[in-house]
Amino acid sequence: MARNITPREKDYSQWYLDVIKAAEMADYAPVRGCMVIRPTGYAIWESIQSQLDERFKETGHVNAYFPLLIPSSFLEKEAKHVEGFSPECAVVTYAGGEELEEPLVIRPTSETVIGHMYSKWIQSWRDLPILINQWCNVLRWEKRPRLFLRTSEFLWQEGHTAHATKEEALEETLRMLEVYRSFMEEVLALPVLTGEKSEGERFPGAENTYTCEAMMTDKRALQAGTSHFLGQNFAKAFDIRFQNKDGELEYAWTTSWGVSTRLIGAIIMTHADNDGLVLPPNVAPVKTVILPITPDQNLLQEKILPEAQKISESLKKILGANRVVLDTQFHMRPGDRFFYHLQKGVPLRLELGEAEMKSSHLRAVRRDTGEVVNISFDAVEREVPRLLENIQNTLYRKARSFREENTYHVTSFEEFNEVLNKKGGFIKAYFAGSPEDEKAIKEATTATIRCFLLNEPTEGTCFYTKKRGGKLAVFAKAY
């Protein structure tokens, strides 16, 4: 057991912070609520970024960049948007040695400035759709920050699209939700429920917000990504109009969607254990590490190191040049070298010492289960990818089983309270209440509607109001 990590059962928040510290993922910045993302953490973000970016491009999107500063008047153009975001905005009022004529908001999100630009770029139905994404930072002045989960400044991507018809925009909203779902499940091994947010949890200014909700190992819910159907709200606020084929002027239909560095928090709280980080191979910046081990310098230089280099080269061809590391930290003792990679979550460790040289086998140790597998030198190229795939699948299945074991169906408020107090986790229930009912439930229990599940055509009696026609919702305590 790792001596520098508080056990998860003892103090979950402290465990989370200890894992981040032990893996050297992030550190607190001098400014409250801000974090420094260290190389180990940033490499994970780069891995997320490159793989998501590919999926965005496969679905027809292109990247662009819009500015950090937004005229404060822009935010005010959409009533609900300004109401939702103004409390957490930081505003620049002074620059170049003088008071600014108009204060500039540091973007909390970019719908407004992008809407402004789209109104200039769109005149004809031929200009649509516009499918733009940007990778950037945003700032939201959070009262209670937590590393990766909720920091004042964070990195994310925000997609912003404009369409000629409502149907097309809705289709885009759900397409991107599906891109998120498949990415999270296939790459991050993060099982998620997809659904629609209730009115109270909707993005300020959206007609509809769709979400991917994941269960963390403390049974709380984490919103891992959202996709918004903005209707014509922003088009009307920013005058995004086009002439249709019949020569009539129409407002465009827009969407926006985003995921952030919060995903790294989700990976930690889904897969990490009491020894530290555990990374699914598909997102791991380093998929495998080769550790030559021996106190015998001659043996090391003449036999072990050349063999390790040979194996490293052949694995690099299969897994990617940067995905395989040959550990040559010989100033460290073996135990320290094991823990170094263990705590950074490297999925597979390949040990090569005197015993392995004699038997022409590598000693492979899985990060997820600790299981040891011997791999013959000539089977490395076949067995290592197979093991990595197995680790990926095992992590996903384990997380999904955990969620399923901690999901309950209730039909009454009494039952709801009982499950919440005694068991925790996700609660599925038919709900037909008002936003006021939702608020009352939150006040009484601190649990919120995470979403109304997609692809659940059945209706039932509301567990709270006993009205008919309730939709199937998932409730949970959330981050």
Add this chain to the structure above:
RNA sequence: CGGGGCGUAGCGCAGUUUGGUUAGCGCGCUAGUUUUGGGAACUAGAGGUCGCGAGUUCGAAUCUCGCCGCCCCGACCA
């Protein structure tokens, strides 16, 4: 913004109640030696204007006043 706690070495803390001369401990760090297959041991070192400012006093980490910052709980949080 309300309630509570805390600022002393890179980190974690003791010392403050009852003022006293070289401000300590653990981890970490540096050097050397012996070690090395799941987080080493010994030896020798480096590292502090005790959060900031003013006051009381022969003398302040310690007492008084003011300020600043951080953490926890709550409210808030697409």
